[in-house]
Amino acid sequence: MTVRSEAQKEREGAAVLEVRDLRVSFHTYLGEVKALDGVDFDLRRGEVLGLVGESGCGKTVTALAIGGLLSDNARVEGGQVLLEGKDLLKETKEELRQTRLREVSFVFQDPMTFINPVLSVGSQIAEVLESDRVFQDELVEYRLDELAREESKGDLTRAQAEERQALEGLGRGKKLSKKVLKRLAESRALDYMRTVKLPDPERVFKMYPFELSGGMRQRVMIAMALVRRPKVLLADEITTALDVTVQAQVLKLLAELRGKIDASVILITHDLGVVSEICDRVVVMYAGNVVEVADIDELFANPLHPYTQGLLASIPRPDVHAEEMKSISGSVPNLIFPPSGCRFHPRCPKRFDRCPGVKPPLVEVKPGHKVACLLY
Amino acid sequence: MAENLLEVQDLRKWFPIKGGLLGRTSGFVKAVDGATLGVEKGETLGVVGESGCGKTTLGRTVLKLTQPTGGRILFDGRDITSLRGRKAKPLRRRMQIVFQDPYASLDPRQTVRSALTEPMKIHGLARSRKEADAKASELISKVGLNPDHLARYPHEFSGGQRQRIAVARALAVSPDFIVLDEPTSSLDVSVQSQILNLLKALQRELGLTYLFISHNLAVVRQVCQRIAVMYLGRVVEMAETEALFESPKHPYTRALLSSVPIPDPSRRKALAVLEGDVPSPVNIPPGCRFRQRCEFATERCSEVSPPMKEVRRGQTIECLYDIDFATKRKVELS
């Protein structure tokens, strides 16, 4: 872990989420899979942070650990996940449920797995809000704001005025009837369906997931995640299963949503093209370690870790033709028997005698640019 | 121009949709619907397009793994359109395929040696077991693995290694032509280029001809000499790689190219967004298939199905107009 001065913290902007020395292993028959070995990074308020790496690097495990969604055979060996100072790893099941409901939302690669196929799209988005009373006050305020905006545009209809009176009459914490709750939730769901630019939202509201295209389903997932106004949005390979033209639509949507939503986003992807399109900063992971953290421009212009360099060199670029493509020799290591010292050393073109023996710490070599390599 | 090893003319592959109590055909999924292209000897022709454009079906139909509904396929000057069963067997020695998913394209219960020698047995290419084994050792070394690996099972290998085995298996019959169906899509980036380099090296060494099917335009740019862009079952543009990337002429090609994010933030641009989704290949709109999503569409586009026209030397498109995308001016093609 790096020690940072107050001044540095100031410059970096406040962190919403701090992941500190997170270590997770999985128990399997063949042995203990040391999936995360000291993962360390911050998510700053309002930013889009890219978490990149190849399969098995631990990016998905990191996300699942943050959301408390690890499978039964996983064990958190140590570390902290601090959401505005509160350690999510120490929360009870119920506290975690609340956290996931209110503060940390997920969007996954395959929406069909997470959408109920027999419920209409709109009622599913609304259901999130109805499922727990914690959203009740918020829903009332949201509706009152909406009515106030209506009023500023012109007079309210009689029904609207009555509705406002009824809602204002409710004391805080007093239970709404199920029917009213449902109506409020549905109106906000519809609102978020507009936010994610679903075409013809009133019609789509009543449609079933199978009637939607892949891109629309992914928008529904995003709406479902955003409708609870989370502080952190974890987006795991959300464009991987989409065609490029649809991917471009979703990326454009994400770009437009910035500023409109309060959530800070962790975008998990293996696609450096997607990263360079919308991320502010990037965390590069390899075999369960964070190997490099930098601002997006800095990372691409001046990659320091040999893995990052190799990765950037081996991506085929759509804008240039190369006769011989570069690649990193070997393949991703087995994390039951991870390489000693620096986990990248068996594949590293720049390794030297100390690499197999010493695990390199993540050090800040330039303001905002950290790297875990003994060369620096 | 070099001679075409493979020629595909107006190829159609429709899959019937069976429905109702009596299993009557209620319609067709027109996966490939009038595709025309030629693959020159020794080149790599890329076939790109989004999911559902028919590129995979095209590859399978060309190999006669499925019978075409219409059109013609010529291989080395011979009409192979209606060859099937035993008659197609000699063809299988000359045409091979490598699939996307190396985890599923190898029989999990077969050792590598058995997987590599089986094609030789089928075609009687080795006189003895010893000869077959020797050939298998040679093949496995050719793809960058070593003969010790022959006794192992597929699950003992990484994705990249399995794909090497799949390539070796395809080479076992010494083919002239290989369909590469998304050969690197399920591999990690750092491994992907190893496989692409291997494929290129093998092509140089053995004089192979490739039909490279991919949705990844960046990869296609690195390995293909020419590219065919497919949309809803048809080849809408065909050109040499550099020409296609530098000055695409079909509006779809242009939209496709500009929605690919470039892994370089200094070249970050607003991605051009093509609205809407690909229409269903069951109810294909009359006229130009792309017109509903095309910003340049005119009245005429819905009336006339555009024929394939050469806009520049070696660059053909299925569009009524030659559009200058910078000025948005269009000239009708005669």
Next chain:
Amino acid sequence: MDAEPNSEEQMPKSGAMADLRYSLHLMSRNKLVLVGSVLATGSILVALLAHVLVPASATVDDRALRICWNNPLINWNIPSVNVCPPPVRPLGTDAYGRNLLQMIILAVPLDLSIALEIVASAVVIGIVLGSVAGYAGGILDEAILRITDIFFAVPGILLAIVLMTVLGRTIPNLTLAVLISWWPLYVRLIRSQVLSEKERPYVEALRAMGAGRMRILFRHIVPNSIYPLIVQATLDIGSVILTVSTLVFLGFAPSTIATGQTPELGSLTSQGAQYLFSAPWLIIFPGLAILIISLGFNLLGDGLRDVFDPRLRR
């Protein structure tokens, strides 16, 4: 988790050995499976060694010893029970004065071999018809399916009873009767396996290679479809033993068996039924033997299902 399989140099153990060890590990994780394999292996061992364990003279009638008990560990609290002279007969004697334990041991090979014959034949028929139906499809598939439907529609035991009545009560007829109601299940099972297996890319690769239908089907698809069949067959050994002994219990057996001359678990039980109150061991122990054997194979089958579950495999 998106872990990539291992690169070769780090693979801990390779090949068949590791696979076997992994299978054993999966099985040993579940206590009931362990119990099942012990019981099943035990009954197979008993069947193989029956004629070594029990002397040929054991089946000779000895009316003097008819229905007596002298195992001090169990007291039946029945006043009228005869006491056998020593040596101790752990499970008492039967109506012919024979050592019941020895009779049960002698019955096991008969029951088990009938069950194996039935299941093995059903498996073979299933593989041939099921794989052809699944792979060929079309009219052939339709025809085979409809035939299995007919057999599915008739209750198995009823069919067997009718057949035995018509054909005569012999062991081969008993086997045939049960087999006839048993094979359709296997056809269905292997057909559905073949249907899903033939869509896998490696089959497509084989076709592209020019491999013939027979080679693809019997060298590749069938071996890859066989696991659920093994599970089902193991489970069925238990059920078939149950069915066979039920039929014998009901009296559908050759006269030597039905009268209890040749020991068979069902007939021993049915003999014992007559002495339910005066000599309860006569029905309890043969019944228990049936229970243990079929439970053993059922638990083993369940365990194999876990072992072969592709989700637990890499």
